Amino acid sequence: xxHALLAAMAEAGETAESLAAQTxxxxxxxxxxxxxxxxxxxxxxxxxxxxxxxxxxxxxPDVLKRKEPAWFRQWADIEREAISLRWFELAWVPGLxxxxxxxxxxxxxxxxxxxxxxxxxSARIERQVVLNRDQAPLFIAVVDELVLRRAPHGDRALMRExxxxxxxxxxxxxxxxxxxxxxxxxxxxxxxxxxxxxxPDGGRTAHVDSQAEAQVLNQPDHVATLERRWERIRGEAxxxxxxxxxxxxxxxxxx
Numbered sequence: 001x002x003h004a005l006l007a008a009m010a011e012a013g014e015t016a017e018s019l020a021a022q023t024x025x026x027x028x029x030x031x032x033x034x035x036x037x038x039x040x041x042x043x044x045x046x047x048x049x050x051x052x053x054x055x056x057x058x059x060x061p062d063v064l065k066r067k068e069p070a071w072f073r074q075w076a077d078i079e080r081e082a083i084s085l086r087w088f089e090l091a092w093v094p095g096l097x098x099x100x101x102x103x104x105x106x107x108x109x110x111x112x113x114x115x116x117x118x119x120x121x122s123a124r125i126e127r128q129v130v131l132n133r134d135q136a137p138l139f140i141a142v143v144d145e146l147v148l149r150r151a152p153h154g155d156r157a158l159m160r161e162x163x164x165x166x167x168x169x170x171x172x173x174x175x176x177x178x179x180x181x182x183x184x185x186x187x188x189x190x191x192x193x194x195x196x197x198x199x200p201d202g203g204r205t206a207h208v209d210s211q212a213e214a215q216v217l218n219q220p221d222h223v224a225t226l227e228r229r230w231e232r233i234r235g236e237a238x239x240x241x242x243x244x245x246x247x248x249x250x251x252x253x254x255x
Contacts, residue, residue, distance in 0.1 A: 002034045008052040023047045029200040041077040068123045082197040084138040102162040105152035136174040145182045148250035156254045163251035178237035189233045
């Protein structure tokens with residue numbers, strides 16, 4: 001429990017229901033704010049802190065020691081609150097399904113210090129807790145088969161471990177992993193990776209990656225475009241069981 005938040009609520013005579021009414025969220029969403037690791041989005045944090053007459057850092061100390069890049073924090077907050085995540089990746093294993101070794105390999109070619117890489121890898125691995133918590137979000141990942149066939153720097157052991165991890169995650173009740181096979185040829189996913197998130201209040205938002213900073217898109221027309229693209233990409237992918245067989249075969253191929 002977030003005892004600091006609970007104490008501040010009791011002191012101010014507020015409940016999850018009253019905070020929800022004043023911040024415009026569902027009472028269940030406000031109720032989750034007292035759960036360890038559940039940090040509201042920045043605007044909600046500021047609203048609650050003002051209502052309770054406290055500093056944000058007093059209520060959620062973790063926001064002061066966050067490891068994600070500043071530009072990524074908005075999406076990390078959305079990811080924690082989402083009730084469903086649909087993630088398409090063309091070139092990498094999705095970050096929430098990566099091993100530490102694979103995550104480190106994705107950053108190896110960047111001009112980053114060793115300490116910065118350690119911090120980024122740690123942040124990525126810590127985000128994965130969302131898939132194992134109570135009331136985990138529905139997580140559907142679609143990856144191109146080349147993700148399973150391309151090893152970082154020829155490291156076969158690393159890819160064997162990563163494919164094994166992917167197969168393990170694919171059996172979680174709230175997780176579904178699908179693979180677009182090489183036999184499909186060209187398909188809409190070649191336009192690049194993206195993530196779609198559904199929030200408890202029914203809102204939808206998207207994360208679009210790029211060679212520079214990624215973008216978080218809230219405009220309904222942009223999100224709708226990506227949702228249509230998702231459906232077309234998902235339609236080219238194998239079923240859940242067929243995909244799991246392919247992932248396991250890929251793991252064996254790296255021995």
